[in-house]
Each structure stands twice: as C-alpha cells, then as structure tokens.
Amino acid sequence: MQNKEIRLASRPTGMPTLANFQIVDSDxxxxxxxxxxxRTLYISVDPYLRGRMREGKSYVPPFxxxxxxxxxxxxxxxxxxxxxxxxxxxxxxMLGWRLYSVVPAESLVKIDPRTRxxxxxxxxxxxxxxxxxxxxxxxxxxxxxxxxxxxxxxxAVGTTVCQIAKIKGCRVVGIAGSDEKNQYLxxxxxxxxxxxxxxxxxxxxxxxxxxxxIDIYFDNVGGEVSDAVMPLINQxxxxxxxxxISLYNLDKPDVGPRPQRYLLINxxxxxxxxITNYMPRFREGFSQLSExxxxxxxxxxxxxxxxxxxxxxAFIDLFTxxxxxxxxxxxxxx
Amino acid sequence: MQNKEIRLASRPTGMPTLANFQIVDSDxxxxxxxxxxxRTLYISVDPYLRGRMREGKSYVPPFxxxxxxxxxxxxxxxxxxxxxxxxxxxxxxMLGWRLYSVVPAESLVKIDPRTRxxxxxxxxxxxxxxxxxxxxxxxxxxxxxxxxxxxxxxxAVGTTVCQIAKIKGCRVVGIAGSDEKNQYLxxxxxxxxxxxxxxxxxxxxxxxxxxxxIDIYFDNVGGEVSDAVMPLINQxxxxxxxxxISLYNLDKPDVGPRPQRYLLINxxxxxxxxITNYMPRFREGFSQLSExxxxxxxxxxxxxxxxxxxxxxAFIDLFTxxxxxxxxxxxxxx
Numbered sequence: 001m002q003n004k005e006i007r008l009a010s011r012p013t014g015m016p017t018l019a020n021f022q023i024v025d026s027d028x029x030x031x032x033x034x035x036x037x038x039r040t041l042y043i044s045v046d047p048y049l050r051g052r053m054r055e056g057k058s059y060v061p062p063f064x065x066x067x068x069x070x071x072x073x074x075x076x077x078x079x080x081x082x083x084x085x086x087x088x089x090x091x092x093x094m095l096g097w098r099l100y101s102v103v104p105a106e107s108l109v110k111i112d113p114r115t116r117x118x119x120x121x122x123x124x125x126x127x128x129x130x131x132x133x134x135x136x137x138x139x140x141x142x143x144x145x146x147x148x149x150x151x152x153x154x155x156a157v158g159t160t161v162c163q164i165a166k167i168k169g170c171r172v173v174g175i176a177g178s179d180e181k182n183q184y185l186x187x188x189x190x191x192x193x194x195x196x197x198x199x200x201x202x203x204x205x206x207x208x209x210x211x212x213x214i215d216i217y218f219d220n221v222g223g224e225v226s227d228a229v230m231p232l233i234n235q236x237x238x239x240x241x242x243x244x245i246s247l248y249n250l251d252k253p254d255v256g257p258r259p260q261r262y263l264l265i266n267x268x269x270x271x272x273x274x275i276t277n278y279m280p281r282f283r284e285g286f287s288q289l290s291e292x293x294x295x296x297x298x299x300x301x302x303x304x305x306x307x308x309x310x311x312x313x314a315f316i317d318l319f320t321x322x323x324x325x326x327x328x329x330x331x332x333x334x
Numbered sequence: 335m336q337n338k339e340i341r342l343a344s345r346p347t348g349m350p351t352l353a354n355f356q357i358v359d360s361d362x363x364x365x366x367x368x369x370x371x372x373r374t375l376y377i378s379v380d381p382y383l384r385g386r387m388r389e390g391k392s393y394v395p396p397f398x399x400x401x402x403x404x405x406x407x408x409x410x411x412x413x414x415x416x417x418x419x420x421x422x423x424x425x426x427x428m429l430g431w432r433l434y435s436v437v438p439a440e441s442l443v444k445i446d447p448r449t450r451x452x453x454x455x456x457x458x459x460x461x462x463x464x465x466x467x468x469x470x471x472x473x474x475x476x477x478x479x480x481x482x483x484x485x486x487x488x489x490a491v492g493t494t495v496c497q498i499a500k501i502k503g504c505r506v507v508g509i510a511g512s513d514e515k516n517q518y519l520x521x522x523x524x525x526x527x528x529x530x531x532x533x534x535x536x537x538x539x540x541x542x543x544x545x546x547x548i549d550i551y552f553d554n555v556g557g558e559v560s561d562a563v564m565p566l567i568n569q570x571x572x573x574x575x576x577x578x579i580s581l582y583n584l585d586k587p588d589v590g591p592r593p594q595r596y597l598l599i600n601x602x603x604x605x606x607x608x609i610t611n612y613m614p615r616f617r618e619g620f621s622q623l624s625e626x627x628x629x630x631x632x633x634x635x636x637x638x639x640x641x642x643x644x645x646x647x648a649f650i651d652l653f654t655x656x657x658x659x660x661x662x663x664x665x666x667x668x
Contacts, residue, residue: 051599222594241598258590260556264575264606265385272598 003028005068006097006311012053015249015319020053021069021312029102031081036105038075040095040308043329044122045315046071046156050248069097074111074121076334085110090334092121097311099331117302118334123326124160124300125293127275130285131242132160134278137168139240139271140216144169147210149229152220153191154181156326157242159301160289161218162191167297170216173209175225177321184324188299202228213237221246223256230262239263241272249319301325337362339402340431340645346387349583349653354387355403355646363436365415370439372409374429374642377663378456379649380405380490384582403431408445408455410668419444424668426455431645433665451636452668457660458494458634459627461609464619465576466494468612471502473574473605474550478503481544483563486554487525488515490660491576493635494623495552496525501631504550507543509559511655518658522633536562547571555580557590564596573597575606583653635659 002025009022031037049071052063063069073095077085082105085091093108095101111121123129135157142148148165152158153174162185165172174185175195182194193209195202206214206228213234219226222244233239239259247254263270278285292298303323305314308331318327336359343356365371383405386397397403407429411419416439419425427442429435445455457463469491476482482499486492487508496519499506508519509529516528527543529536540548540562547568553560556578567573573593581588597604612619626632637657639648642665652661 219594222592226594241594244594244598247595254592254595255589256592258556258588258592260553260560260575260593260604260606261578261581261588263604264578267605267607267611269603269605270594270597271601271603272594273601277601 001028001100003098003100004308005099007068008053008063008065010065011055012050012249014251016050016053016312016316018312018316023309028100031079031102033081034105035081035102036077036085036091036108037079038091038093038095038101038103038108039078040073040075040099040101040331041090041334042074042119042122043095043097043308043311043331044072044126045311045318045327045329047243047245047248047318049315050319070094071096072122072127074118075101080105089113090115090118092126099308119302119304119326119328119330120293120300122328123156123302124298125286125289128156128326129160129289130278130282131275132157132164133285133289134275134281135240135242135273136161136164136216136218138278139269139273140218140238142168142170142216145171146215147171147173147212147234148216148218149173149175149206149210149214150218150220151175151197151225151229152243152245153185153194154178154301154321154324155220156302156323158218158220159185159189159325160298162189163298164292165216166190167292171212173206175221181321181324184301188301197225203231206232216240218242219244223247223254226259227256230257230259233262233266233268235266235268237266237268239268239270241270245319303327305329307331335362335434337432337434338642339433340642341402342387342397342399344399345389346384346583348585350384350387350646350650352646352650357643362434365413365436367415368439369415369436370411370419370425370442371413372425372427372429372435372437372442373412374407374409374433374435374665375424375668376408376453376456377429377431377642377645377665378406378460379645379652379661379663381577381579381582381652383649384653404428405430406456406461408452409435414439423447424449424452426460431642433642453636453638453660453662453664454627454634456662457490457636458632459620459623462490462660463494463623464612464616465609466491466498467619467623468609468615469574469576469607470495470498470550470552472612473603473607474552474572476502476504476550479505480549481505481507481546482550482552483507483509483540483544483548484552484554485509485531485559485563486577486579487519487528488512488635488655488658489554490636490657492552492554493519493523493659494632496523497632498626499550500524501626507540509555515655515658518635522635531559537565540566550574552576553578557581557588560593561590564591564593567596567600567602569600569602571600571602573602573604575604579653637661639663641665
C-alpha cells in the first residue's frame with residue numbers, strides 16, 4: 001500500500017491556487033493501541049478551510065505551512081486496534097487529505113454501510129446538514145408563513161436550509177450565482193423564488209421577491225449581497241451568520257454599510273455560530289435529518305470530483321461557485 | 335392659565351438647531367370623559383427623538399412638521415375626568431413638550447409623590463433605567479467576572495448599565511467624551527476603567543483596559559467607537575444595540591468595517607431592542623431598580639436645564655455630550 005497526502009505548501013494570497021498545495025508520497029502509518037487505520041473513500045472540501053490557511057484568529061487554529069490539510073472524510077476501516085471498530089466498517093472522521101490515515105478510535109463515527117451514496121455522510125447527513133439544521137432552527141427560529149432568504153442557497157448548507165425552511169412552512173427566497181442553480185432550487189427543492197446575484201439588481205430583486213419583508217436571513221456569503229438584504233428586514237428579524245465566503249479571499253479591508261442601524265430599528269438579532277457549538281445536540285440533528293431524508297422531504301445535491309489528486313482544484317472551485325450542493329472528492333470505491 | 339407648546343418647525347439637516355423648533359402660545363385644553371389635564375413639571379429630552387424628526391422608517395412614526403414634540407414627562411394632575419386620578423397626583427406619561435396636556439387616563443402612570451427628585455421617574459427609575467436593565471440583563475446576560483464595555487457610559491442609560499454590571503460582579507469599562515465624566519464614572523459609580531474616545535487612541539485603550547477581551551458590549555453610540563470594539567470581542571460575546579447617537583445627525587452613508595466577521599468567528603450575538611419590547615416585564619424592572627436604589631446600590635446622575643423655553647437647547651446639547659447622566663428640563667415646581 002502506498003500512501004499520499006496533500007500538504008499546505010504556502011499560504012494563499014487572495015484566491016488559492018494549485019501552487020499552494022503539494023501532493024506527497026508517504027508511508028502508511030501503523031495504528032497503536034486505541035487507534036484505527038482508515039482508507040479514505042470520500043473527502044469533503046469546505047469553504048471554511050480557507051480561514052485555516054490564513055494566519056491569525058478564526059474558528060480554529062490555522063494550518064502550519066507543510067501540514068497536511070485536515071478535514072472531514074468518509075473511509076473504510078483497514079485495521080483496528082480498538083474493540084469499537086472492525087475492518088470493513090464505514091466511518092466518518094477528520095481523516096485529512098490522505099489516502100490512508102491513522103486516527104484515535106474515539107474520533108470516528110460509524111456510518112450505516114447501506115447509506116447511498118456514502119458521501120451523504122459528508123453532506124445532508126453530515127456537518128453541512130447539521131449546520132443548516134441548527135443554524136436555521138435554533139438561531140433563525142422559523143415560523144410558518146415567514147419569509148426566509150438564503151444566500152449561497154445552492155451550496156451544501158444552503159440547499160439544506162432551503163428545504164428545512166420549506167418543511168417549516170416558510171416562504172423561501174434563494175440567492176445563487178447562476179440560472180442553472182436557481183432552476184434547480186425552484187424546480188427540485190421547491191424554493192419559492194430565486195435571485196441571481198451576478199445578473200440581477202439585488203435591491204429591486206429582493207423587493208420583488210420579498211413583498212412582506214424578510215424575517216430570517218441565513219447568510220453564507222456576506223459582503224454586498226448581505227448589504228442589500230439588511231434594509232428589508234422586518235421587526236424581530238433574525239440574521240444567521242453561517243459563512244462569509246465572499247470575504248475569505250478578500251485581501252482588502254471588509255468595509256461596507258454598517259448593519260447596526262437596521263438591527264436597532266427592527267429589534268433584530270444577528271448571530272454567528274460554528275457547528276461544534278451544538279455538539280451536545282448532534283444526535284437530535286442527525287435523527288431528524290435522517291427521518292426527513294427517509295421520508296423524501298430532504299433531497300441532496302452533490303458535485304463529485306473524481307480522484308484524490310483533484311482535491312485542491314475541487315477546493316479552489318468552491319470560491320468560483322462551480323459546485324451545486326455539496327462538493328465531494330471521490331477517492332476510492334468501497 | 336396660559337399654555338405653551340413646542341412644535342417641530344422644520345426637519346433638522348445634520349445637527350438640530352433652535353430654528354428647527356417653534357415655541358407657540360396655545361389654549362389649555364379641556365379633558366373629556368376618561369381624560370386628565372396635567373401640568374408639566376419635568377420634561378425628558380432623549381436622543382431617540384432625533385430619529386422621529388427625520389422622514390422614513392425608524393422605531394416609531396416620524397413627527398410631522400408643525401406637530402408638538404411628544405415625549406415622556408412628569409407632571410401634576412390639575413383636573414381629572416377619570417376615577418383613577420385625583421388633582422395633585424404625580425404622574426408620568428407622554429405629555430409632550432407642553433406646559434399643560436390632556437391625555438387619556440390609561441396612558442398615565444402614578445409616581446410615588448415622595449420620590450426625590452421627581453425627575454428620577456424620567457431617569458434611573460424611568461425608561462432609561464428600564465432600558466439599561468432589560469438591555470443588559472436580557473440581551474447581555476452578564477456573568478460574574480465578565481468584561482462589560484459601555485459606550486455613552488456617562489449618559490442616562492450608560493450610567494445605569496455601568497452600575498447594574500457592577501452589581502452583577504462584572505469588570506466594567508466605560509467610554510465617554512470627557513475626563514470629568516470619566517472621573518465621575520470611576521469615582522462615584524465604581525467603574526473599573528474608562529476611555530475618553532475624544533483623546534485616547536481607541537484600539538490601544540481598549541487593549542489596555544480589556545486584557546481578557548470583551549464579553550459584553552453595550553452600545554449607545556455606534557460608529558467608529560464600536561468599530562474599535564469588535565476585534566476584541568470574546569467567544570460567545572453579546573453586543574447590545576441600544577442607541578447609535580453618533581449616527582443620528584449623520585447625513586452621509588454610514589459606512590465602516592463590517593462587524594459580521596467578528597460575530598462569525600466568535601459565535602457572537604448582536605441584537606437591537608427598544609424598551610417597549612419589554613412592556614410585559616416593566617413591573618419587574620421598576621421593582622428591582624427601586625430596590626437597588628433604596629439600598630444605595632444605584633446612584634443617579636442628572637443634568638437639569640431650568641425653564642420650558644430651554645427644552646430645544648437641552649435636546650441639542652445631547653449630541654455634543656453636554657449632559658452627565660439624564661438630561662432633564664425642569665418646567666415648574668411641584
């Protein structure tokens with residue numbers, strides 16, 4: 001068995017490029033007591049990783065230059081030195097961008113091997129699903145008939161937020177960057193109206209699609225799209241700050257209209273979160289998402305890149321909005 | 335009896351001037367059934383009134399040009415056509431900037447006539463007190479040992495916020511616009527540290543006075559002072575948006591560093607409010623404030639302008655920070 005891993009070769013300036021990553025041959029590590037050797041099947045690439053490639057304070061400590069990129073992946077247990085896992089088990093964990101990883105058994109979660117595709121455990125039945133679930137329900141507190149606007153609506157989190165908001169009886173307006181994505185949102189996910197932020201005039205489009213104002217804004221992007229939303233929020237509106245993908249590659253100061261005025265005159269709330277805040281409630285979230293999925297109420301969208309070597313490009317493509325739904329890298333067949 | 339009233343003569347552009355107000359002789363109105371005639375004793379002038387002098391959406395509908403300015407005041411009942419009030423009763427209500435007002439009985443609240451000074455019912459035992467109480471406790475949720483930063487700390491709301499935060503065992507840093515105000519905050523109200531935003535370099539001053547970061551920011555001012563606070567907030571920080579006095583006279587776009595990034599990476603909350611949101615809990619708030627006041631835990635500061643005709647100037651002076659504590663206009667003796 002030959003191992004490969006992808007390291008951060010240098011810190012990106014602005015948009016990441018392939019030169020920021022280095023694919024390196026390495027040895028397959030040996031598990032010690034309590035550890036498990038896992039073969040990677042599907043890798044998750046996520047926008048928040050861009051923050052970890054930067055020096056300075058973010059959600060989590062930054063990657064060091066030369067370090068293997070760490071992120072969630074699905075794999076198959078090859079060798080286990082823990083009674084909790086057997087060879088052949090399908091697991092999710094922080095395997096990193098590697099073909100083979102050794103990780104502590106307690107950091108792995110078993111996935112039902114009948115899950116199809118297995119990559120669902122990285123999408124609607126994984127962290128993006130939980131992020132949508134807790135962000136929308138706990139911070140957003142949607143009520144039937146309210147208007148929910150979702151930016152980054154065609155992404156992994158956004159597609160799930162749109163569907164949960166529909167399940168809760170809301171009017172849902174999705175903002176995405178192409179007509180194809182927006183057709184998908186309307187035709188497949190039942191989103192009530194959509195806005196293409198690249199071609200529509202945001203202010204007018206929001207006024208037309210939100211005639212009763214905006215009760216919840218689920219923000220995955222930040223920047224000018226969000227600036228346009230603020231003047232339309234209603235009394236007691238909730239703004240869920242989930243991501244700011246428009247800023248992750250920004251190398252100039254993030255300056256714009258301050259939102260405080262709108263929060264003040266509307267007694268509105270704006271709150272950031274990271275999914276690990278909700279760790280104690282993950283079981284509840286997985287259970288409800290799985291139920292909705294089984295009932296056909298929750299569809300999934302994913303964009304799959306084939307081959308481990310294409311992981312950096314799949315990551316880079318996130319920032320130009322190439323993906324519909326969850327961006328996955330398929331590394332190997334089960 | 336001769337009545338006088340102060341009307342909005344024209345909408346201010348930028349800073350209000352005396353020319354925006356007109357003092358007019360008028361008749362003393364007659365109460366109908368269910369109404370009460372009240373003689374004004376103390377008038378409250380409040381920054382939020384500036385918002386009502388502007389056309390467009392704010393907390394409450396704008397004043398019309400020619401309309402008498404409506405605001406909270408304390409007065410004495412002269413004639414009552416309601417069984418709920420007797421001549422001589424001391425009351426608080428939306429009397430407006432008038433010597434004599436007729437108002438519906440149900441809009442008045444009786445004040446304990448032993449309250450000294452009676453103007454306390456417009457300050458620490460009135461709406462500013464409640465604003466501090468609910469904003470800090472309900473949105474801010476202070477915990478012992480946390481760091482609370484208060485902008486507009488020497489104002490009516492700010493002085494009360496500082497003291498309640500001290501009662502709750504927090505480290506309190508007050509931001510105000512003069513060394514005299516800051517001495518008062520430290521020496522009389524027990525504030526731990528202060529910043530003069532006019533003379534101190536904000537970033538360095540905040541770093542020095544908040545070595546453990548900022549858990550709660552109670553914002554009365556907005557703008558650049560608040561911009562400097564955001565980079566220092568802690569995980570799970572709470573930003574209470576109470577007022578934005580720095581913006582009320584702004585006639586250019588309110589542009590600055592967007593705060594969303596800091597809210598996101600710290601899972602922090604920012605929430606606006608208006609005191610009427612808490613109407614169902616006013617009794618609780620008054621009761622606790624009165625108890626603290628009786629125990630000597632809550633001191634009051636007020637700046638009193640003498641004479642009804644000086645009401646417009648007292649209002650204008652709010653925006654240059656002339657007042658320490660609550661700005662009151664004394665219209666008549668009891």
